[in-house]
Amino acid sequence: MHIACRHLHYTYPGADSPVFNNLDxxxxxxxxxxxxxxxxxxxxxxxxxxxxxxxxxxxEIDCPKTGCILYTHNAExxxxxxxxxxxxxxxxxxxxxxxxxxxxxxxxxxxxxxxxFSGLSMGQKNRINLARYLVQEFxxxxxxxxxxxxxxxxxxxxxxxxKILFPQKTFLYISHNVLEVARFSQAVxxxxxxxxxxxxxxxxxxxxxxxxxxxxxxxxxxxxxxAILRSAASTSEPRP
Amino acid sequence: xxxxxxLFQFISIYAVALGLLWGxxxxxxxxxxxxxxxxxxxQVAGQNGLIYVKAVLDTLAVAIAGHMVAIVLATVVGLVGRxxxxxxxxxxxxxxxxxxxxxVAVAPIIFLFLGDGLxxxxxxxxxxxxxxxxxxxxxxxxxxxxxxEHFFRITGRINWRLELSIRTFENLDKITTVIVGxxxxxxxxxxxxxxxxxxxxxxxxIRKALYQxxxxxxxxxLFLIGLCSSLYLSFIETIxxxxxxxxxxxxxxxxxxxxx
Numbered sequence: 001m002h003i004a005c006r007h008l009h010y011t012y013p014g015a016d017s018p019v020f021n022n023l024d025x026x027x028x029x030x031x032x033x034x035x036x037x038x039x040x041x042x043x044x045x046x047x048x049x050x051x052x053x054x055x056x057x058x059x060e061i062d063c064p065k066t067g068c069i070l071y072t073h074n075a076e077x078x079x080x081x082x083x084x085x086x087x088x089x090x091x092x093x094x095x096x097x098x099x100x101x102x103x104x105x106x107x108x109x110x111x112x113x114x115x116x117f118s119g120l121s122m123g124q125k126n127r128i129n130l131a132r133y134l135v136q137e138f139x140x141x142x143x144x145x146x147x148x149x150x151x152x153x154x155x156x157x158x159x160x161x162x163k164i165l166f167p168q169k170t171f172l173y174i175s176h177n178v179l180e181v182a183r184f185s186q187a188v189x190x191x192x193x194x195x196x197x198x199x200x201x202x203x204x205x206x207x208x209x210x211x212x213x214x215x216x217x218x219x220x221x222x223x224x225x226x227a228i229l230r231s232a233a234s235t236s237e238p239r240p
Numbered sequence: 241x242x243x244x245x246x247l248f249q250f251i252s253i254y255a256v257a258l259g260l261l262w263g264x265x266x267x268x269x270x271x272x273x274x275x276x277x278x279x280x281x282x283q284v285a286g287q288n289g290l291i292y293v294k295a296v297l298d299t300l301a302v303a304i305a306g307h308m309v310a311i312v313l314a315t316v317v318g319l320v321g322r323x324x325x326x327x328x329x330x331x332x333x334x335x336x337x338x339x340x341x342x343x344v345a346v347a348p349i350i351f352l353f354l355g356d357g358l359x360x361x362x363x364x365x366x367x368x369x370x371x372x373x374x375x376x377x378x379x380x381x382x383x384x385x386x387x388x389e390h391f392f393r394i395t396g397r398i399n400w401r402l403e404l405s406i407r408t409f410e411n412l413d414k415i416t417t418v419i420v421g422x423x424x425x426x427x428x429x430x431x432x433x434x435x436x437x438x439x440x441x442x443x444x445x446i447r448k449a450l451y452q453x454x455x456x457x458x459x460x461x462l463f464l465i466g467l468c469s470s471l472y473l474s475f476i477e478t479i480x481x482x483x484x485x486x487x488x489x490x491x492x493x494x495x496x497x498x499x500x
Contacts, residue, residue, distance in 0.1 A: 070394055077387045081409050081487045116489050136395050
């Protein structure tokens, strides 16, 4: 999976200033990557541009013609007229039913298939939502704060299992949890604090997710966390 | 329970209104001819009760039929109006412009063409409650429920039936409220039609009472209208709640948080 944004410009209708101004960025999959940035820097906007939900004002986004890009966020709900299990069964391709069972078991959600979505906790809703996306055909899944309400041990378990279950897929994980993105991602793409003229670059910081089977030292984790935070706090000044 | 509550609310308001009327009569010393005493109202109710009950049931039947016609029509036209193509734009523009026109003003034309029978009453009842229904339905059907529809859209599963199901389900409360509100308007429309030119129904009886300057008859008619209206509206509300409970599931399963 290769995605390239070239000279990307985007301004929301009615907004005074652009979110992106002449932005160049490349993502090379497969693997687990993170998109990090302070609130309002354009993480979700970039995700929606890549997934085709928004169209760039200028510039282009190169995606493989055959590749399937899905974008999910944590505010999503399933229709309320049926049970969680009925919905999952209806949206899971026949070839993915065993994968669904594995995921639900992994996420501790097997016991809630007869529940209504509205009766679940926020964390449970997030897990069910992620599960239904994982059983779809995709090459790149952009997951925008999809585990925001899940407790830390469960979140870590889910992220570990994602990498094991889908080694050939590309994930772009958007999160405000800097420790998490530093630990689990191969690379963290940091959107700097936006200037009035719009973000024009994305910093790449190598994450610790490539160290399979090895626990990164605390010093290394700290170093990456500081690097990510420093990068996120820096201002994106337009290039001359 | 819902029905009893509505009936109690209506009877309370009616009793307060009667109390105020008789209070005004005593304070200003109005004659029995202008404002009849309680006994006369009871006598009128006893003498004409059965005829009035039949008349109000007749009115209610026409109002319900008109209401149903309006709901079906508003649903069908609302489906067209939600489209972003030219038929949708045309429907929306026409609906917004037409609803601004007072339908009662065209009632005489309807009586001229269709006479003073059932058809005129039915048409006026349907027309009066149709536009509020239509505008609400267009708004509901055209407004995406992004949090639910997103998954189906991005995975290529969305179709108009699914879109409609989601939007209807998410707005059930709003739809029930609009239908209940339009039920009142259907009843008002029928009574206005009867009052204007029809030869049947409780509106016709009120018109005759007005010509006789008989307030006792009008008060009895108003009481029966209020009773029937309360029963009908609470019936619609009950159906709305029943549908909602069925769709949301009879029992609420509040799942407990778990850790794998």
